[in-house]
Amino acid sequence: MDRETELRLLDECVANARGRPPAGDDAERLVPVAEYTDAARFGRERDVLFRASLNLVAHQSELASAGAFLTRELVGTPVLLTRGEDARARAFLNVCRHRGATVELRERGQCSRLVCPYHAWTYRLDGTLASARHRHGFPSLDVERTRLVELPCAEAAGFLWVCPTPRAGDDEADPLGDASTRALLDELTAFGITSCVVFAVERRVWRANWKLIVDGGLESYHFRVAHRETVGGYFKDTGSTFERLGDHFRLVLPRVDIEALASAPRERWSIREASHVLYSVFPNASVLVQERHFDVITVTPLTPDQTLIEVSTLVPDPGAQGFSERARGFWAANHEFTKKTLHEDWTLAEQIQRGLDAGANAHFRFATFEGALSQWHDRVDARLAAATP
Numbered sequence: 272m273d274r275e276t277e278l279r280l281l282d283e284c285v286a287n288a289r290g291r292p293p294a295g296d297d298a299e300r301l302v303p304v305a306e307y308t309d310a311a312r313f314g315r316e317r318d319v320l321f322r323a324s325l326n327l328v329a330h331q332s333e334l335a336s337a338g339a340f341l342t343r344e345l346v347g348t349p350v351l352l353t354r355g356e357d358a359r360a361r362a363f364l365n366v367c368r369h370r371g372a373t374v375e376l377r378e379r380g381q382c383s384r385l386v387c388p389y390h391a392w393t394y395r396l397d398g399t400l401a402s403a404r405h406r407h408g409f410p411s412l413d414v415e416r417t418r419l420v421e422l423p424c425a426e427a428a429g430f431l432w433v434c435p436t437p438r439a440g441d442d443e444a445d446p447l448g449d450a451s452t453r454a455l456l457d458e459l460t461a462f463g464i465t466s467c468v469v470f471a472v473e474r475r476v477w478r479a480n481w482k483l484i485v486d487g488g489l490e491s492y493h494f495r496v497a498h499r500e501t502v503g504g505y506f507k508d509t510g511s512t513f514e515r516l517g518d519h520f521r522l523v524l525p526r527v528d529i530e531a532l533a534s535a536p537r538e539r540w541s542i543r544e545a546s547h548v549l550y551s552v553f554p555n556a557s558v559l560v561q562e563r564h565f566d567v568i569t570v571t572p573l574t575p576d577q578t579l580i581e582v583s584t585l586v587p588d589p590g591a592q593g594f595s596e597r598a599r600g601f602w603a604a605n606h607e608f609t610k611k612t613l614h615e616d617w618t619l620a621e622q623i624q625r626g627l628d629a630g631a632n633a634h635f636r637f638a639t640f641e642g643a644l645s646q647w648h649d650r651v652d653a654r655l656a657a658a659t660p
């Protein structure tokens with residue numbers, strides 16, 4: 272984030288804390304609860320929003336050196352990521368070209384060749400077929416041209432992004448190349464996220480629609496109540512400020528003592544000290560910028576009422592000497608606290624999901640001061656509408 276933007280956002284937070292009505296107030300919005308339960312709607316969201324987009328799938332430090340590989344299940348698609356001898360990251364369907372077995376079953380590792388566990392067809396890290404056992408039995412097989420099916424893959428702002436649908440035709444346009452996405456990636460890069468490493472990850476399925484999970488991250492109205500045991504006392508529950516960056520959002524959640532900034536010299540103002548900055552990254556991720564580290568949350572919709580959520584704590588790279596005992600304890604405590612806070616949100620989301628079918632509400636209600644919620648839903652609706660033939 273550039274300094275001008277940082278100061279402008281902090282000015283807005285201070286003004287809000289002093290009671291200024293938020294500029295450009297949104298209208299109150301009613302959202303039909305059917306949008307969280309309807310199977311047809313869910314299928315369209317998964318296909319249009321997730322399967323046709325680059326999703327944030329991993330941090331570069333998880334695929335750091337030549338020969339590294341990772342596997343993921345991305346909205347129902349088995350994905351294999353490799354770092355080739357040429358240092359390039361590539362993504363493939365993790366499906367053998369012989370008879371479709373999963374080529375790599377391990378979650379991560381290091382290798383020079385990928386060997387299918389069924390009949391041992393062997394692939395290079397660039398996806399090309401290196402050998403097929405008893406090759407003479409496949410006279411029509413063109414070994415030179417047989418390769419794992421490649422998926423669109425990009426590296427930007429320290430992350431690996433993959434679209435789970437093979438590129439149709441030869442469309443080489445960079446889906447991370449639009450101006451809003453570039454601005455967001457530049458902000459994340461400037462915060463130093465590229466030089467971090469993943470300290471810990473939690474992966475867990477929650478019984479709630481994926482939009483309930485996103486909704487909980489786009490408003491601070493619930494902070495003082497739902498997070499009273501954790502972060503509720505640290506942040507203001509109104510006074511946050513947000514901006515839409517294309518289909519992405521940046522929210523700034525000021526700490527309770529934000530007004531004290533006004534009496535401090537402006538050159539000492541730091542958005543990381545005075546607030547949490549949360550990026551909602553379309554379609555599947557949220558990046559929380561904390562004072563010294565980051566938390567990355569990715570959602571994978573599984574069914575209308577089930578979502579796989581990954582919470583990764585990213586911390587500054589300790590280098591070759593690794594983490595000291597003290598640092599390890601400190602970051603582990605941070606990771607636990609973040610999970611505890613987020614679990615408060617997702618436990619509520621599960622309770623909401625259970626109540627949806629009871630029919631108490633035809634609509635949910637988003638307040639005038641919850642513009643990020645309303646505008647995010649507008650973007651989802653617009654994307655779905657644009658994809659309707």
Ligand code: FES
Nearest residue numbers: 367369370387390
């Ligand atoms: S399915 Fe992979 S080698 Fe046969």
Ligand SMILES: [Fe+2]
Nearest residue numbers: 487493498616
């Ligand atoms: Fe929350």
